[in-house]
Amino acid sequence: MSSEAKIRNYILENYLFTDDESALDSADSFLDKGILDSTGILEVIYFLEDEFEIKVEDTEMVPENLDSVNNIVSFIERKRQ
Amino acid sequence: MHALAERYENEIINFDRDKEVERICETMRNIMRSKLRRRGVVVAVSGGIDSSVSAALAVTAFGAKKAFFIQLPEVDSAEDTQSRGSQLIEHLGVEHTTHNIAATLDAIGCYDARDEAIIKTFPEYTDGWKNKIVIKGGLNGQVNHFMLVVQDPHGQMHEKRLDLREYLQIVAATNYKQRIRKSIEYYHADRLNYAVIGTPNRLEYDQGFFVKNGDGSADLKPIAHLYKTQVYALAKHLGLPESICNAIPTTDTYSLPQGQDEFYFALPYQEMDKALWAHNVGASASDLASMLKISEEQAKFVFQDIDNKRKTTHYLHAKPYLIDSIPELGL
Numbered sequence: 502m503s504s505e506a507k508i509r510n511y512i513l514e515n516y517l518f519t520d521d522e523s524a525l526d527s528a529d530s531f532l533d534k535g536i537l538d539s540t541g542i543l544e545v546i547y548f549l550e551d552e553f554e555i556k557v558e559d560t561e562m563v564p565e566n567l568d569s570v571n572n573i574v575s576f577i578e579r580k581r582q
Numbered sequence: 583m584h585a586l587a588e589r590y591e592n593e594i595i596n597f598d599r600d601k602e603v604e605r606i607c608e609t610m611r612n613i614m615r616s617k618l619r620r621r622g623v624v625v626a627v628s629g630g631i632d633s634s635v636s637a638a639l640a641v642t643a644f645g646a647k648k649a650f651f652i653q654l655p656e657v658d659s660a661e662d663t664q665s666r667g668s669q670l671i672e673h674l675g676v677e678h679t680t681h682n683i684a685a686t687l688d689a690i691g692c693y694d695a696r697d698e699a700i701i702k703t704f705p706e707y708t709d710g711w712k713n714k715i716v717i718k719g720g721l722n723g724q725v726n727h728f729m730l731v732v733q734d735p736h737g738q739m740h741e742k743r744l745d746l747r748e749y750l751q752i753v754a755a756t757n758y759k760q761r762i763r764k765s766i767e768y769y770h771a772d773r774l775n776y777a778v779i780g781t782p783n784r785l786e787y788d789q790g791f792f793v794k795n796g797d798g799s800a801d802l803k804p805i806a807h808l809y810k811t812q813v814y815a816l817a818k819h820l821g822l823p824e825s826i827c828n829a830i831p832t833t834d835t836y837s838l839p840q841g842q843d844e845f846y847f848a849l850p851y852q853e854m855d856k857a858l859w860a861h862n863v864g865a866s867a868s869d870l871a872s873m874l875k876i877s878e879e880q881a882k883f884v885f886q887d888i889d890n891k892r893k894t895t896h897y898l899h900a901k902p903y904l905i906d907s908i909p910e911l912g913l
Contacts, residue, residue: 532890532893535893538890538893538894539725539726539890539891539894540894542725543725543727543746543749544746546725546746547745547746547747559718559719559724559727559743560724562719562724562725562727563723563724563725564723564725567725
């Protein structure tokens, strides 16, 4: 499964309680759309660290890295380089 | 003076104290008469500024004979806050009781659950060590996250970022403190046919700095509309003891001294009051930056942090959601 699919599934299953793919656009801002609050973002960080075996540093905990599926996919790709 | 700072001075600092006390007390009596129909009030007195002013307002509104105060210390309560609470009770001359909740908290597993999560972060943590949680991120545009700070018996401080599961467990465990306290407040309220007074100021209430079904639970919250700066002003106006008027706000929940701004708010309360007020009156980030002497970017982050906290804590204010409305009850 691609990184994007894993992240999308995680959000759909845990925060939107659906398997309807159309419920989430990969560009949707989690915070602006009210999908996640700040505790939800911490949950996502916990998931990313566990699933992708990365360490998210304090300075990386910014919306540009974490606030949409697309942002997370790019962030993980940068972390893996 | 900057126009925004001048407006803050006029509207928030220089408010008419006599008129405000009169308005609050009249409204409290009206609510008791028309809504609550209880014959007096219970106030848990912590020794902090908010519960002290709420307690004094309750006595002004209803008289000392219609109030009952409770002190609810536990092992992490600081001695000076307890002693300030006692001074307040003596000053107001109200019937009171002290109920140390440490044994209850111990029996329910509060301290064990908290320590289990701390030990996962600092395996060497044991008896004689102290702890607190510190928030980071809001002022830098980062997602708020939490550091665990511990002090070893030699006084050496250690700090690590908390993993989410441990953070949630520590907060869940310490929330027992506020929830047990509230159970005891309602025991006395039920016994006396009194109402329970909640004591959040506007900053705490707006930003969700309370425990649902803990300190967030009450029948009447007389200072929830007042900025913390105004609560301090009322403490002086009501002639409360100096030690209370000058008390530095702490959470009094963790064994290390912990400022509220360390645990929850991006800035100390004097500045948070200004930021919240500025946001409420629609001021720009650049105006707030000049007022607080911070960068415009930081001011933008502070506004964002206020909005984020409102969103994150909205459910704390909410009544339980129903599938259908029940119009007969107005719900």
